[in-house]
Amino acid sequence: MNLDAVAKRAGVSTATVSRVLNDLKVVRSSTRARVLKAAGELNYHPNLHARSLARGKSRTLGILVSNMENPFFFDIYRALESAAHARGYEVVVANTDYRSEQLVSSVRLMIGWRVAGLAAIVSEMDANLMQALNDSRIPIVFYDVGTPRKNITNVRVDYRKGMKKIAGYLHSLGHTRMAFVGHHSTLGPISERRKTFLETIARFTPGTEGQIVAGADGLEGGRQAARELLASNFHPTAILCVNDFMAVGVLRELRDQGIRVPNDISVTGFDNIKLAEFCSPALTTVHIPREQIGQTIFENLLPDSKRDQMSGREILIDPELVVRESTGLARKTQNSAGGKEKSLAGRSANS
Amino acid sequence: MNLDAVAKRAGVSTATVSRVLNDLKVVRSSTRARVLKAAGELNYHPNLHARSLARGKSRTLGILVSNMENPFFFDIYRALESAAHARGYEVVVANTDYRSEQLVSSVRLMIGWRVAGLAAIVSEMDANLMQALNDSRIPIVFYDVGTPRKNITNVRVDYRKGMKKIAGYLHSLGHTRMAFVGHHSTLGPISERRKTFLETIARFTPGTEGQIVAGADGLEGGRQAARELLASNFHPTAILCVNDFMAVGVLRELRDQGIRVPNDISVTGFDNIKLAEFCSPALTTVHIPREQIGQTIFENLLPDSKRDQMSGREILIDPELVVRESTGLARKTQNSAGGKEKSLAGRSANS
DNA sequence: TTGAAAGCGCTACCAG
DNA sequence: CTGGTAGCGCTTTCAA
Numbered sequence: 001m002n003l004d005a006v007a008k009r010a011g012v013s014t015a016t017v018s019r020v021l022n023d024l025k026v027v028r029s030s031t032r033a034r035v036l037k038a039a040g041e042l043n044y045h046p047n048l049h050a051r052s053l054a055r056g057k058s059r060t061l062g063i064l065v066s067n068m069e070n071p072f073f074f075d076i077y078r079a080l081e082s083a084a085h086a087r088g089y090e091v092v093v094a095n096t097d098y099r100s101e102q103l104v105s106s107v108r109l110m111i112g113w114r115v116a117g118l119a120a121i122v123s124e125m126d127a128n129l130m131q132a133l134n135d136s137r138i139p140i141v142f143y144d145v146g147t148p149r150k151n152i153t154n155v156r157v158d159y160r161k162g163m164k165k166i167a168g169y170l171h172s173l174g175h176t177r178m179a180f181v182g183h184h185s186t187l188g189p190i191s192e193r194r195k196t197f198l199e200t201i202a203r204f205t206p207g208t209e210g211q212i213v214a215g216a217d218g219l220e221g222g223r224q225a226a227r228e229l230l231a232s233n234f235h236p237t238a239i240l241c242v243n244d245f246m247a248v249g250v251l252r253e254l255r256d257q258g259i260r261v262p263n264d265i266s267v268t269g270f271d272n273i274k275l276a277e278f279c280s281p282a283l284t285t286v287h288i289p290r291e292q293i294g295q296t297i298f299e300n301l302l303p304d305s306k307r308d309q310m311s312g313r314e315i316l317i318d319p320e321l322v323v324r325e326s327t328g329l330a331r332k333t334q335n336s337a338g339g340k341e342k343s344l345a346g347r348s349a350n351s
Numbered sequence: 352m353n354l355d356a357v358a359k360r361a362g363v364s365t366a367t368v369s370r371v372l373n374d375l376k377v378v379r380s381s382t383r384a385r386v387l388k389a390a391g392e393l394n395y396h397p398n399l400h401a402r403s404l405a406r407g408k409s410r411t412l413g414i415l416v417s418n419m420e421n422p423f424f425f426d427i428y429r430a431l432e433s434a435a436h437a438r439g440y441e442v443v444v445a446n447t448d449y450r451s452e453q454l455v456s457s458v459r460l461m462i463g464w465r466v467a468g469l470a471a472i473v474s475e476m477d478a479n480l481m482q483a484l485n486d487s488r489i490p491i492v493f494y495d496v497g498t499p500r501k502n503i504t505n506v507r508v509d510y511r512k513g514m515k516k517i518a519g520y521l522h523s524l525g526h527t528r529m530a531f532v533g534h535h536s537t538l539g540p541i542s543e544r545r546k547t548f549l550e551t552i553a554r555f556t557p558g559t560e561g562q563i564v565a566g567a568d569g570l571e572g573g574r575q576a577a578r579e580l581l582a583s584n585f586h587p588t589a590i591l592c593v594n595d596f597m598a599v600g601v602l603r604e605l606r607d608q609g610i611r612v613p614n615d616i617s618v619t620g621f622d623n624i625k626l627a628e629f630c631s632p633a634l635t636t637v638h639i640p641r642e643q644i645g646q647t648i649f650e651n652l653l654p655d656s657k658r659d660q661m662s663g664r665e666i667l668i669d670p671e672l673v674v675r676e677s678t679g680l681a682r683k684t685q686n687s688a689g690g691k692e693k694s695l696a697g698r699s700a701n702s
Numbered sequence: 703t704t705g706a707a708a709g710c711g712c713t714a715c716c717a718g
Numbered sequence: 719c720t721g722g723t724a725g726c727g728c729t730t731t732c733a734a
Binding site: 353354355365366368369370373397398399400401402403405406407 | 726727728729730
């Protein structure tokens with residue numbers, strides 16, 4: 001089913017059919033009607049590949065995310081997509097699953113589709129990829145990772161500030177033994193978040209001790225990390241999580257072990273996803289404006305106007321502390337050995 | 352950057368370049384190397400539109416889901432995608448947001464892309480759409496909705512059975528006043544789930560009363576529905592939710608109002624998403640094997656082998672009851688007026 | 703083992 | 719206002 005068929009049936013040329021389908025207002029309305037009728041009768045759907053090929057440019061944006069399952073990514077995706085749709089753009093998404101190999105193949109795919117722009121909301125990276133991306137003409141916006149270069153914008157959240165707010169708050173509550181739960185992508189010594197945690201802890205509260213564990217990004221990963229943490233002989237009074245999603249997993253494990261939050265241990269998240277309000281106890285966290293991020297990314301993806309000059313810029317976003325129920329005063333004494341007993345006591349009290 | 356450029360640089364014809372890029376083993380390896388080198392130096396990426404156009408067939412599958420935010424849909428999508436990747440297929444997803452208008456435009460898009468198959472994991476429907484889809488040659492698999500026709504397979508869950516299991520279990524616990532929380536797509540009188548609830552309640556427990564409320568599919572929608580329900584003068588001893596995602600919202604509202612689960616009211620979900628284990632209390636629900644569904648859908652999307660004959664089939668999936676912490680014995684007496692007081696009592700006891 | 707060339711379906715420019 | 723037609727970049731016979 002192609003243009004020719006429609007043209008034939010309507011008794012016009014393919015050029016005219018094309019005009020009708022593209023709303024070029026030069027067509028006589030009677031002709032237009034005839035074409036539309038023919039197209040309808042044939043149940044015709046234009047071949048978008050042929051169209052893109054002929055046009056030479058696309059109105060499709062590519063979106064790469066590390067983990068769509070994490071509502072944080074989903075929210076950005078949704079905002080981005082809705083901004084795109086509002087301006088007549090389509091989007092295609094790809095989940096990289098934190099695997100840089102998957103990232104590479106997804107990028108290849110999108111370049112192959114000749115997307116008009118590429119949003120990389122990912123934590124993983126690949127050296128060669130940067131090169132390839134750099135050479136390609138397509139506008140790119142990175143979230144969080146990526147060195148700003150020519151025609152590559154970078155949107156990032158000021159984690160340092162967010163971390164400070166959380167640690168500061170916890171410190172004011174008397175916490176002196178804090179643990180950080182991250183996922184594998186925040187594990188490496190390069191990771192800003194990991195470093196930030198350590199530095200913040202160190203500078204903020206000289207007497208404070210820090211510990212780091214990691215799991216996969218997700219409910220189960222958070223739980224697993226918490227399990228490890230509790231099994232170690234580091235007994236934190238507070239657990240700072242790299243994001244809310246994992247924090248919910250942590251919460252679950254603590255509850256499982258009969259540890260009360262925030263009475264026994266305080267827990268914090270990051271992102272302020274919807275779920276943070278709906279879990280129990282509701283999470284104290286730091287708000288990251290996903291909606292705004294999505295829009296900002298979209299705007300910086302367009303080949304638009306004068307924004308072009310400020311391309312290669314870096315956009316910093318300031319997170320805000322949101323206090324809910326998962327944080328409280330640190331317990332007076334925090335000795336070792338208490339772990340198991342506390343756990344048992346809590347459990348029997350609960351059931 | 353096109354084939355010609357690569358061909359020129361490698362001193363061969365475009366045909367040869369094409370052969371190399373497509374792994375046709377007829378090319379002399381020295382030639383092959385030269386081509387690869389040229390392609391690499393030029394940072395060449397084949398134009399996939401041109402490719403699809405020339406090939407006339409695609410290895411891309413389209414996936415339509417109503418609400419990617421709901422982990423239920425996400426899980427199916429993930430399973431489907433991973434099955435597809437394993438067999439060398441790409442996928443493109445579209446979120447319809449339960450809006451049939453969005454469904455229609457997404458379908459149009461995918462037909463335009465000439466996808467090799469289309470998976471519709473959606474609750475909404477559109478009359479004309481069915482027609483258009485029917486006329487198109489592309490293989491389609493519907494989940495849950497859609498009348499099985501030629502080359503259209505239908506995968507569906509036996510909700511009736513699932514509902515029976517839940518209602519039966521609740522009944523055995525002594526519940527006689529049950530409410531159903533659905534989302535707008537399960538609201539209409541056509542909806543199987545709504546009907547099923549009513550019928551099951553009626554048949555199962557003649558003395559039982561049922562009530563129905565609805566919100567948007569999601570955490571907030573569940574909470575909203577619960578709020579309405581509690582404000583009404585129907586005082587349920589159990590709340591059955593159309594899915595786990597909304598159930599978590601319901602849980603939140605109950606907790607907010609100081610109503611204990613399952614002591615005061617029992618709550619059940621549906622789907623058995625991961626979150627159902629991680630919320631508090633953990634949800635009693637019915638398991639739907641998303642992994643298996645995703646795979647099944649993929650298999651039925653392929654133009655493969657003899658499966659073709661059994662196309663137009665309907666595949667029924669049997670859900671299993673999963674009992675966790677959100678359900679318990681019904682309270683002895685269930686009079687009205689108790690709502691507010693109970694709420695206050697619960698609240699003070701909690702804090 | 704390689705090259706020449708005819709499309710794939712659509713757009714857009716040039717005439718009329 | 720409409721038709722003819724040259725590509726868009728790649729695949730795929732058909733010959734060599």
